[in-house]
Amino acid sequence: MNGPTLKVAIIGAGVMGQQHARSWTQVPYATVTTICDFNLDAATKLATEFHAVATASIDSVLASDVDVVSVCIPTCFHTDTAVKVLESGKHLLLEKPMALTVEDCHTIEAAAALSGKLLTIGQVVRFFPEYENAKRAVDAGAVGTPAVVRCRRGGIFPLWGTWFHDVNKSGGAIYDVGIHEIDWLLWLFGPVERVYARSLTESLGEDCKQDFALVTLRHKSGVISHMEACWADPVVSYNAFEIAGDGGLLTHDSRNNATLFISTAEKQEAMSPLADADEPYNKQVAAFAKSIVDGTPLVVTGADGRAAIAVAAAALESSRTRKVVTL
Amino acid sequence: MKNIVLLSSAHLHADAYIHELSTVSDARIVGVYDNDAARAEVAGTRYGIPVFPALDAALDASDAAIICSENIHHEMFALEAIKAGKHVLCEKPLATTPEAALRMINAADAANVLLMTAFPCRFSPAYQQFKHLLNSGAIGDIRALRGTNQGMCPGGWFVQKELSGGGAVTDHTVHVTDLLRDLTGSEVESVYCELGNGLLHGDFEDTGVVTLEFEKDVFATLDASWSRPKSFTTWGNVTLYAVGTKGTLEMDMFNQEGMLYSDLKGKVGVQNWGSSIDRGMVAAFVDSLLSGTLHEKAASGTDGLRAVEVVEAAYASTIALQPAKVNHRT
Numbered sequence: 001m002n003g004p005t006l007k008v009a010i011i012g013a014g015v016m017g018q019q020h021a022r023s024w025t026q027v028p029y030a031t032v033t034t035i036c037d038f039n040l041d042a043a044t045k046l047a048t049e050f051h052a053v054a055t056a057s058i059d060s061v062l063a064s065d066v067d068v069v070s071v072c073i074p075t076c077f078h079t080d081t082a083v084k085v086l087e088s089g090k091h092l093l094l095e096k097p098m099a100l101t102v103e104d105c106h107t108i109e110a111a112a113a114l115s116g117k118l119l120t121i122g123q124v125v126r127f128f129p130e131y132e133n134a135k136r137a138v139d140a141g142a143v144g145t146p147a148v149v150r151c152r153r154g155g156i157f158p159l160w161g162t163w164f165h166d167v168n169k170s171g172g173a174i175y176d177v178g179i180h181e182i183d184w185l186l187w188l189f190g191p192v193e194r195v196y197a198r199s200l201t202e203s204l205g206e207d208c209k210q211d212f213a214l215v216t217l218r219h220k221s222g223v224i225s226h227m228e229a230c231w232a233d234p235v236v237s238y239n240a241f242e243i244a245g246d247g248g249l250l251t252h253d254s255r256n257n258a259t260l261f262i263s264t265a266e267k268q269e270a271m272s273p274l275a276d277a278d279e280p281y282n283k284q285v286a287a288f289a290k291s292i293v294d295g296t297p298l299v300v301t302g303a304d305g306r307a308a309i310a311v312a313a314a315a316l317e318s319s320r321t322r323k324v325v326t327l
Numbered sequence: 328m329k330n331i332v333l334l335s336s337a338h339l340h341a342d343a344y345i346h347e348l349s350t351v352s353d354a355r356i357v358g359v360y361d362n363d364a365a366r367a368e369v370a371g372t373r374y375g376i377p378v379f380p381a382l383d384a385a386l387d388a389s390d391a392a393i394i395c396s397e398n399i400h401h402e403m404f405a406l407e408a409i410k411a412g413k414h415v416l417c418e419k420p421l422a423t424t425p426e427a428a429l430r431m432i433n434a435a436d437a438a439n440v441l442l443m444t445a446f447p448c449r450f451s452p453a454y455q456q457f458k459h460l461l462n463s464g465a466i467g468d469i470r471a472l473r474g475t476n477q478g479m480c481p482g483g484w485f486v487q488k489e490l491s492g493g494g495a496v497t498d499h500t501v502h503v504t505d506l507l508r509d510l511t512g513s514e515v516e517s518v519y520c521e522l523g524n525g526l527l528h529g530d531f532e533d534t535g536v537v538t539l540e541f542e543k544d545v546f547a548t549l550d551a552s553w554s555r556p557k558s559f560t561t562w563g564n565v566t567l568y569a570v571g572t573k574g575t576l577e578m579d580m581f582n583q584e585g586m587l588y589s590d591l592k593g594k595v596g597v598q599n600w601g602s603s604i605d606r607g608m609v610a611a612f613v614d615s616l617l618s619g620t621l622h623e624k625a626a627s628g629t630d631g632l633r634a635v636e637v638v639e640a641a642y643a644s645t646i647a648l649q650p651a652k653v654n655h656r657t
Contacts, residue, residue, distance in 0.1 A: 147525025148534040148552045150475075155575075194648070196519045198538055198546040200470055200570070212471050212570045214548040216521050216536050224521045226536045226550060228473060232570040244534075244554035246526050322540070324519065324649050 004293060006030040009061045009090075011081060012072035013037035013046040015160050016095050016122075020070040021050055023285040026276060030068075030289055036061050062088035068292060070285075071095060074161070075176070076169040079104040086111040086119065091292050093285070095122040097179040098305030100171055102313060105306035112302055120288050120298050121305030123183040127280040127287070130252050131184055134243060137250055138188050144247020146189060146223050151181045154230035155237030157209045164231075165209045172201035173211035174319070175312050178229030181241075182217075182315075183300075183308040188243075189223040191307070194326045197315040200232070215315045329616045332379070332389035333359040334404045335396035336370040337484060338418045340445065343605040344393055345374050350606060354613040360385035362400065386411040391441075391616055394418055397490040398497070402427040405442070409434045414441040416612045420501045420638060421631025423492030428635050429656045432628040441615055444631030446505045448565055448580065449624050450607030457567060457578045458510055466571030469511065472547035474503035478563030480553035486531045494531030496522055496641050499551035501634035502565060504539065505626060508633060510569075513543035515633070519650040520641035526554060537641050540650065560586070561597040580604075632656065 008024045010017045013035050024032050032050045037043035040056040047054035055061065061069065062084055068091040071081055078099045085092045092112070098121045099105050112119035125131045138146060154177040163169040170176050174197070186192065199213035212232040217225040230237075240253040258270035276282060290296045314325040331354055333341060348356050358377035361367035371378035379385035386392065386407065391414035394404045401422050408415050415435065421444050422428040435442035448454055461469060476499040484490040491497060508514065517540045522532040535551040555563045565580040583601035611622035621627055636653050643651035 145525060147523060148536065148550075148554050150550060196521070196538060196650075198471070198540070198548070210470075210570075210572070214471065214473055214538065214546070216519070216538060216548070218521050222523055222525055224523055224525075224534055224536050226548060230570070230575075232470075233575045234573070236575075242554075244526060244552065244556070246528065247556075249554065249556050249559060322517075322650060326648075 004029065006068055006289060006292065007033045007066040009034035009036060009064065009066040009069045010046070010072065011036045011058060011061060011069055011085075013039070013042040014072060016072035017070070018046060019281050020072055020093070020285065021046060023279070023281040024070065025050060026282045027286055027289045029293070033066055034061055034064060058084065066090060068093065074163045074169050075100055075171060076163075079107055082108045083111040086115045086117055089115055089117060091118045093120050093122060093288050094305070096124070096183070096305070097171060097175045097312065098302070098309050100175070102306060102310050105302065105309050109302040109306065118288070118292055118298065119302045120291070121300050121302065122284065123180065123300045123304065123308065124280050124284050125180040125184050126187060126299055127283040129274070129278060130257070134241065134250060134252065135188055138243060142248060143243050143245030143250050146243055146245040148244050149185065149189065149223060149225040149241070150227075151185065151225070151241035152228040152230070153177050153180055153239040155233040156235065157211075157231040159209070165205055167201055167204055171312065171316065172199070172204050172213075173229040173231045174199060174201065174213045174215065174315050177231065178213055178215065178227060178315070179308050179312055181227040181229070182311045183304065185217060185219075185225045185227065186304070186307055186311065189219045189221055189225065191220045192217045192311050192327055193220045194218045194324050195311060195314040195318050196324045197318040199316070199319040201316065201319060213315065213319065217311065329354040329391060329613060330357045330389045331355070331391050331393060332357050332385045333370070333376075334385070334392050334394045334408065335361045335363070335400065336366060337361070337363070337397045338395040339481065340418060340605070341370070341395035343603070344395065344609055347603060347606040347609040351610050351613050353617060357388050358385060362396070382407055386413055389413060391415065391612075397484045398423050398492045399490050402431055405431045406434055409438045409440055409442070412438060412440060414616055416443045416445055417631070418445045419631065420492070420497060420635050421628065422635055423497070425632060425636045425639055425654070425656050428628070428632040432632060435628055441621055442628035443612055443615065443621060444626040444628060445608065446502060446626035446630065447604040447608040448502050448506055449509060449626060450611065451580050451604045452602050453578050453580050454506060457576060460576055461510060461569060461571070466569060466576050467573030469545055469569055469571050471545060471570040472507055472510070473568040474507060474547060474549040475564060475566045476503045477550055477552050477554050479555045479557065479559060480527055480533055486529055488531055493638070493642065495533050495551050495553045496520060496535035496537070497638055499553070500535065500537055500549065500638050500641060503549040503567070504634045504637045505630060506567065507539065507541075507547050507549070508630070511541050511543050511545050513541040513545065514655060515637050515640075515653050516540045516542045517650040517652050518637055518640035519644045522645055526552070535641070538650070539637065560595055561599070
C-alpha cells in the first residue's frame, strides 16, 4: 500500500500488550516500532518477536516519532499515562476499563480534545461477531422491542496479572470483566437510569482471589438488564447473553459454539476459530487505524468509555452501600 | 388406601399431579370439585374421574385434597378442607398474601392436619445432587447464588391479578426462592426487584429480576420473567449457579432433552426424557399421609409462607426503589 505508515508503540508487554502487538502487525500500513515495559526483560522478549525496540522508559516513547500508542497497563496507571501520550501528540488506544473514576475519564478526554489526537477505548466486545450481530439484530427489530436482557462473562481469575486482586488498582470484576457487558448493554439499549448490584468485591484481595458480581440495570428505555461478572471459577470461563423482546428471543452461549473439540487423556478442549480478519482484536485495531488514516468515525469514543465507567462506579457503590444508585 | 380429591383444575399442573398420582400405589383420586362447574365437567371427562356437585360431598369422600385453583381461592379451599379434617397439598404460591398463608398454616396446626406446599423442584434428581454437592463441600463454602425460572406466559387467569395476585413475579419467584432457602438453610432478609411489562404490554408484570439478601452472608439473584416467547422450544427453565470458595456449580434442571424438528407442526421443540419431579412430590405427599408426618423433602406451609413473604417484599421494593426488608410472620 502506498500511503502513510503508522509507527506504533505498545506500552505494557503483558497479556493485552502482546495481543495488541500481534493485531497491529496485521495492519498492512502499520509497524510496531517500540515495546515499552518497566520490566525490560518482558519488553525485550516481545520486541524481539516483532523486530521492535525495547525500552523501560515511557518518556522515550513520548519523545519518539511514533504516531499511535496502545496502552495496556494496570488500570490505576491509565490516567497519567494516557494524558502524557495524548499531550505528546500521539493517537491513543487505551485498554479497557478507561479509568477507575468518571473524573479521570474526563481528564483523559480533555487531554485528547486539547491535543487534537484520536482517543479510543478497548471495548473490544463491540468487535466480537456474536455481540456485533446482536446489535444488528436488535436494531433491525429481530426481537421486537427488547424488555429483559441477561448477560454473563468471565470465570477464571486473571492469575497472569499481579494487580487484579487489588480493587484500588483494577476495580475488581465489575470494572475489569463487567465493563464489557456494560459497554455492550449501553450500546444496544441506551443509557441507564438506576443500578442495583451485589458482589464479593469487598473481600477481594491477596488472600481471596475471587470476585463475583450480579448487577441489575434499569435503562431509561425501560429495558431491564441483568449482568454477571465472574472471577470465581477455577477452570471454566465463558460468556453468554439472551435478549427477550415482545417479538422474540435471541440467545448466545460460548459453550455451545464449538466448531472443534479435542479430547485426549491430558485435556478436553472446545475451539471456535475465526479468520484473521474477523478476529475481534484485529478488527478493533484495524478500525482505529482506519479512523487515524482516513477519518472514519471512531467505533468507541472516550465518551463511550466514560459512560461505561459511570455505570461500573454506580454498580460498585450499590454493592458497597446495598442501595439502589440512580444515575 | 388414601382417597384424594382434586379441588379445582384451574392450574395446569393438575394434569401432571393426576397423572403421577395414578402411578402411586396406596392412593387414588376419588374425583374433582371445582367452583367453576363447567371446568369441573371438563376435568372429570379429561381425567376419567367423578365430578362432585358440592365441596362438602367432595371432602366427605376423601382423606386429603390437592388444591389447583386460581391463587386467590387457595385459602378458601384449604380452610374448608382443613375444617373437614383433611390433609392438603396446595399449589404454589401458597396464597396471594402472607396473612392468608398464615391463616392456612394456623388452621392446619389447630386441626392437626398436614399442609404441604407444591414445590416439586425439591424432588428433581439434579437439584438433589446439587444440594448434596454443596453440602459436602465440593465447591467449598457457598458465597453467592444465581437462579432463573423463566417461562412462557401461561395467560388466562394467571394474568388477571384479581385471580392470581400478580404476574410473573408472583408466579415464578417462589420456586427458586424455595430452593435457595433450602440450599442456604437461611431466610431471606431483604429483596430488590426490577419488573416491567415490556414483553406482552399488559396490566401485569411479565418481567422480574429479583436480588435476594440472606440472613447468612450469601446473596443471590433470580429471574422470574415470562421471557420465553411462544415460538420457544419448551415452556421454560429452572437453573441454579453457585459460587463457592473452591469453585462453581451449575444446574439446568430440565436439560435432559433432545430436539424435535417437526415439519408436521412447523416447529422446533424439545423432547424431555428426564425424571418427573411431580412424581417425586406426589409420592412424598402420599408417603406423608401414610406416616402422618410431612416427608423430609416436602415443603411445609411455612416454606410456602416464606416464599410469599419474599414476593411481597419484591413488590414493595419496586415502590420504594430500594431493597425492602422481608417481614417474616410467626
